[in-house]
Amino acid sequence: xxxxxxALLALALALAVFAGCSPQDKTFTKDGISVTVNGDFKExxxxxxxxxxxxxxxxxxxxxxxxxxxxGMTADTELRDYTQSVVDNNELGETQIQTxxxxxxxxxxxxxxxxxxxxxxxxxxxxxxxxxxTFQVKKDDYDSRKGDVESWMKSVKVCRLNRVAGRC
Numbered sequence: 001x002x003x004x005x006x007a008l009l010a011l012a013l014a015l016a017v018f019a020g021c022s023p024q025d026k027t028f029t030k031d032g033i034s035v036t037v038n039g040d041f042k043e044x045x046x047x048x049x050x051x052x053x054x055x056x057x058x059x060x061x062x063x064x065x066x067x068x069x070x071x072g073m074t075a076d077t078e079l080r081d082y083t084q085s086v087v088d089n090n091e092l093g094e095t096q097i098q099t100x101x102x103x104x105x106x107x108x109x110x111x112x113x114x115x116x117x118x119x120x121x122x123x124x125x126x127x128x129x130x131x132x133x134t135f136q137v138k139k140d141d142y143d144s145r146k147g148d149v150e151s152w153m154k155s156v157k158v159c160r161l162n163r164v165a166g167r168c
Contacts, residue, residue, distance in 0.1 A: 027155075028053055033062045033131060036155035038148075058145060059136045060152065066129045079104055079125045086123060086132060105153065109139055118142040120149050124158050131158050 027036040028043055031050035037060060046052040051062040067074050073082060080097065083104040087095045095106045105122040116139035124131040133156055137145045 030062075031064055032126075032159040033064065033133070034155075034157045035060055035062070035133065035152060037152050057137065057141055058148070061134045061136070063132045064126075064129045065132065070130070073130070075127070077130075079123060079130070082125065082130045083123045086121065100153065103153075103156070116140070120153065122153050122156065124156070126158055 024039045025036050026039050026041065027034055028041070028051060030043075033051050035051070035053070037053060037055075040055040040057075041053040041060070042055070044052050044054045046061060048063065049061045050064045051060070053060040067077070070077075070082075070085075073085075083097050083106070087097065087106065092106075092108050095108055097104050097106045099105075100122065103122045103124045105120060107118060107120045109116060109118050111117070117136050118139045119134055119136050121132060121134045124133075133153075135149045135152055137149065142149075
């Protein structure tokens with residue numbers, strides 16, 4: 001009986017230790033953009049980005065582009081038109097744009113240096129700007145991280161959105 005009790009206590013202790021090892025979710029907010037990722041991410045800086053996060057296996061970048069700074073785009077421009085302009089300006093060819101409700105998104109592969117990456121980019125429209133949030137994962141790791149990317153996308157909030165979904 002004592003052996004069983006000791007074995008159960010050892011198992012409970014092991015479970016408690018390993019359960020506490022997973023990184024806790026953390027929300028980063030800057031310039032009206034927030035995204036929730038796990039605790040593996042740290043905030044960094046990247047020129048031209050309102051928010052930039054890095055981990056050993058992924059990065060998240062967010063850009064805010066005011067209507068005034070975009071040639072030919074105004075508050076009346078549809079989100080899909082902005083999304084298509086992002087695809088065209090980055091020469092991504094026949095990229096399939098999908099909708100996630102208050103946002104559009106698309107996925108593409110690109111080589112950066114010697115490493116192949118899979119990018120998932122989402123766009124949102126605010127009252128005074130469009131937002132481009134990009135999630136970058138090594139291509140070899142993408143299948144195992146796809147669920148994480150989808151969760152991170154759903155967590156994005158932008159203050160001053162025109163639509164109900166995604167408010168801060």
